Amino acid sequence: MGVYLASEDGFKPPSTADFNLPPVFGDNPFTTKPVFLAFFSVILISVFFILSARKAAIVPSKFQFAGESIYSFVRNDLARDVIGHEFMRFVPYLFTLFTFILTNNLFGIIPFLQFPTMSRVSFPYVLALFTFVIFHYVAIKHKGLIAYLKEIMFMPGVPKPVYILLTPIEIATYFLVRPLTLSLRLFANMFAGHLLLLVFILGGEHLLQGVIGLKLVSPFAFAFGIALTFFEFMVQCLQAYIFTLLTALYIAGALADEH
């Protein structure tokens, strides 16, 4: 499709280049749009939750209700159900993680912002690094370093020679695959979603400038773009949920005495 349209007046299909936004101030690479969005999200989240908690009342306002339902969702459905009786220690981290990822994901479909911060891979990498450090730290503190490594490497009830096969897989799973899949799942979902929206909406706009036949098709591209925006909204919430849920599950695994 891209080639076909390109013959007219150069439709440039969206590509990875659309994610390399230029710095806002001069050539300082720390002033790109995703960086500002990340800071903006922190301000937004802080203001929202401070305001919703400040005038806490027995009969909550709508505002307070919204803030409290998000908090109790993370606290009860994610932390308490998954981690168990020691969950309170981890609620601040899980709550921060969930709201930060959710807000930054939603930036992808909010007009004028329209860029999911997490589609730049370094943001998910850093978040996964935090989770990685936390769940290993918790496990080492809870079980002791030697016992923890032994638990990872040697699954009980297996003939000894089989460990040669299984131990490398276990090590790779805990130290490589877990943080990588955690970050890449979030990154890839946000990246692909944004690209998809770009294709349909920029494509629709380009069709509008074509001959009459193409103009007639253009509304379908826009309609599809709008439908996909709703779909994206779902994916964005789901990915924030999955990231937080897996973090909680990893912490729960670190605290569990046996598997």
Next chain:
Amino acid sequence: MSKKNPNSGDQNNSKNEENALWSIVGYLLSGLVIWGGIGWGVDNWLDTSYFVLVGLLLGAGASIYLVWLRFGRD
């Protein structure tokens, strides 16, 4: 993803399922990557071309065994 249920016991169950799902994906992936990678390294070292296949099969088998060990036997 499994359906959400207001019943908290069911919800816990669905989270365990989700945990199992992602762990299994992780195991299968790392089995293939690690043993396939070792096979590929041996191939490069000995100038052969079949160890990567041996490694991949071994890794797939081992990781399925590992999944069974962790989630299958009760």
